[in-house]
Amino acid sequence: MKPTYQWSLPVTLVLLACATDVENPSKRTSLGGAEQVAIATERPTYAIVSPDVADSHLVGRARRLAEIVLGKALVDAPFQESLARSVADSSRSWDGRVDAVAPGLHVRYERSTDTLMVTNPEFESKIPEVENDPPASESAARLVFDAVIVQLEQAGFISASDYDLKNVHVGWTDYIVSTRSDEEPPEPRILNFRFSAPRMIDGLPFRDGRLRVAIHRSGRVASIKLRRAAVQLVQAGRSVPSKVSLPECEARFRREHPNGSVRLAQVAYVLPSPDADGVAEPKCVVSFSEVTPQPEGPPVVARQQQVRYSLADASAEPVVLPIHDLVPGDPRPSTEP
Amino acid sequence: MILRSPILSACLVFSTACLIAPQVAAQGGPPPKTYFIEEVVDFTGNGCQATNVNTITALLDQYLESSGWSGLRLIEFECFPHDWREACSSSFGPSGLDSYYADDAKFTVYAGHGLQGGGSLFFGWPHLGVCNNILGTNSRLGSMAGKRAGYAMYLTSCTLKTTSLVAHANFQWTYQNIGFHNSPGIHSDSPAGWFNCTSGASNASCWLLWMQSDDQDEDTNTPIIVSYGATAAQANLVRDSTKMKDVYPGDFQYGGRPSAPSCGANQPLFFYNWVRIYNGTGDC
Numbered sequence: 001m002k003p004t005y006q007w008s009l010p011v012t013l014v015l016l017a018c019a020t021d022v023e024n025p026s027k028r029t030s031l032g033g034a035e036q037v038a039i040a041t042e043r044p045t046y047a048i049v050s051p052d053v054a055d056s057h058l059v060g061r062a063r064r065l066a067e068i069v070l071g072k073a074l075v076d077a078p079f080q081e082s083l084a085r086s087v088a089d090s091s092r093s094w095d096g097r098v099d100a101v102a103p104g105l106h107v108r109y110e111r112s113t114d115t116l117m118v119t120n121p122e123f124e125s126k127i128p129e130v131e132n133d134p135p136a137s138e139s140a141a142r143l144v145f146d147a148v149i150v151q152l153e154q155a156g157f158i159s160a161s162d163y164d165l166k167n168v169h170v171g172w173t174d175y176i177v178s179t180r181s182d183e184e185p186p187e188p189r190i191l192n193f194r195f196s197a198p199r200m201i202d203g204l205p206f207r208d209g210r211l212r213v214a215i216h217r218s219g220r221v222a223s224i225k226l227r228r229a230a231v232q233l234v235q236a237g238r239s240v241p242s243k244v245s246l247p248e249c250e251a252r253f254r255r256e257h258p259n260g261s262v263r264l265a266q267v268a269y270v271l272p273s274p275d276a277d278g279v280a281e282p283k284c285v286v287s288f289s290e291v292t293p294q295p296e297g298p299p300v301v302a303r304q305q306q307v308r309y310s311l312a313d314a315s316a317e318p319v320v321l322p323i324h325d326l327v328p329g330d331p332r333p334s335t336e337p
Numbered sequence: 338m339i340l341r342s343p344i345l346s347a348c349l350v351f352s353t354a355c356l357i358a359p360q361v362a363a364q365g366g367p368p369p370k371t372y373f374i375e376e377v378v379d380f381t382g383n384g385c386q387a388t389n390v391n392t393i394t395a396l397l398d399q400y401l402e403s404s405g406w407s408g409l410r411l412i413e414f415e416c417f418p419h420d421w422r423e424a425c426s427s428s429f430g431p432s433g434l435d436s437y438y439a440d441d442a443k444f445t446v447y448a449g450h451g452l453q454g455g456g457s458l459f460f461g462w463p464h465l466g467v468c469n470n471i472l473g474t475n476s477r478l479g480s481m482a483g484k485r486a487g488y489a490m491y492l493t494s495c496t497l498k499t500t501s502l503v504a505h506a507n508f509q510w511t512y513q514n515i516g517f518h519n520s521p522g523i524h525s526d527s528p529a530g531w532f533n534c535t536s537g538a539s540n541a542s543c544w545l546l547w548m549q550s551d552d553q554d555e556d557t558n559t560p561i562i563v564s565y566g567a568t569a570a571q572a573n574l575v576r577d578s579t580k581m582k583d584v585y586p587g588d589f590q591y592g593g594r595p596s597a598p599s600c601g602a603n604q605p606l607f608f609y610n611w612v613r614i615y616n617g618t619g620d621c
Binding site for chain 2: 106113124125126127171173178179185191212263270274287292298322324325330331332
């Protein structure tokens with residue numbers, strides 16, 4: 001039997017099942033795809049400063065975000081106690097991460113990137129045993145997403161104008177039910193839609209800051225993740241002249257990576273390391289996978305990479321991420337059969 | 338001293354846990370938690386050409402060890418495609434070594450690249466003239482010779498592309514095949530983060546949580562986890578309940594799934610399901 005919920009937010013007005021989209025939409029919104037603004041002659045750099053979050057403040061933020069996920073005021077004392085305990089313990093955890101679990105919720109906070117995420121596992125990842133719901137609808141889920149954005153702004157988490165909400169990336173969680181090995185696999189079914197958008201700086205995407213909201217097929221919020229939503233942007237006192245255009249750096253990429261299959265190319269603000277604060281500056285960023293032909297058989301598809309070209313100097317060495325490194329392993333056993 | 342088993346080698350090198358574990362197994366207790374990891378990051382100029390990548394299993398190796406698991410992590414030219422090749426018969430290709438390596442541990446991991454179309458692993462150095470391993474055609478983890486692999490993780494592009502599962506990955510007689518439907522970007526900490534996560538949540542939900550985003554935390558990856566069982570209910574249970582860290586996985590037997598096919602035999606009927614976060618197929 002389909003559960004009933006007490007809805008207290010505008011999202012309750014959206015009935016996903018009534019919409020007309022089919023399961024498994026065949027087309028998806030462009031990844032990133034932020035419209036590139038007119039090329040400025042130079043752009044400032046920004047110091048990204050994560051908030052020095054006091055434990056009590058973090059608990060308050062997490063609670064407010066949890067209330068948006070749940071769609072109701074949170075008066076669950078055990079949840080707050082668990083969260084407060086986890087926050088207090090986080091400095092001793094393996095990576096400084098806060099993980100708090102309470103009935104129906106999971107809260108996670110990473111201090112180094114000011115990433116706050118609240119998940120309702122029931123809607124984020126639980127696969128239903130009975131398949132009698134109507135097909136999920138992306139357009140209806142989008143309406144819920146829009147309502148969540150309003151709530152995030154009202155609660156002070158974001159300023160909606162800081163995000164590129166016209167070019168939202170849409171992914172989804174899907175699954176197939178358990179199937180006999182001698183039968184044709186069934187069509188996948190969608191569990192939730194996942195909308196994500198980058199934060200913007202001066203009209204350019206900030207690749208290290210974004211929000212993601214997952215909406216369950218029922219219309220309930222499955223999770224919200226905010227990465228560097230609360231960071232402060234302080235002009236770092238240096239500007240980067242824009243001497244290289246996006247088409248020019250795309251042409252350079254094609255010369256240097258003839259087998260590169262581009263997922264996304266754009267001028268964007270990036271941090272030197274995605275894992276720490278620093279100075280964000282505009283670069284020409286190309287995300288890609290190398291597809292290397294082999295003498296026989298299908299080509300090799302490499303894991304994704306990103307190359308960053310300077311906007312100031314067309315001949316500057318690009319930065320390739322992630323960095324190729326090697327951590328030694330164990331010796332191979334000396335004898336084989 | 339000649340050591341034929343990497344597990345035994347690892348016991349001598351690393352941990353007291355695996356000195357204890359076999360004794361526990363002999364007494365009817367839980368079997369040893371064993372793992373086998375191969376990782377290639379250098380793919381240029383060695384005879385199997387592709388693109389260099391970052392190291393992503395070193396921390397996982399540490400976490401496994403500190404959580405009572407024992408095993409080997411081989412890297413670079415020490416990784417052979419034949420370590421994943423079925424050893425029971427040359428019909429799977431000559432010189433298979435899986436009973437000593439990839440199919441001699443409960444949890445087996447490869448980090449590197451895959452071929453377009455899915456169902457394969459690509460290595461950085463040729464061994465006996467071979468650079469790749471085709472699941473199904475060459476590999477029969479969890480069955481035949483070795484038959485100890487219960488969980489296989491492929492930190493590669495395309496290996497678990499959904500349209501390839503029936504012809505390739507599903508021939509591995511494991512409880513779960515864990516990997517990607519597209520070309521992922523993988524942070525160096527993510528496999529370890531996944532393992533740590535499984536102390537409180539299922540392998541499946543942790544896999545989706547930790548692997549949907551790339552190195553920069555953008556939602557670009559399509560992680561997928563395929564679960565298997567003798568019945569639909571059992572496959573569901575594996576998907577929903579298996580936690581690699583806190584609970585010894587599967588039905589706790591020392592090996593892959595029950596009723597594993599013998600050398601060259603057809604697979605008995607089984608059930609499988611999958612769940613993924615879809616962020617595109619890319620060039621797979």
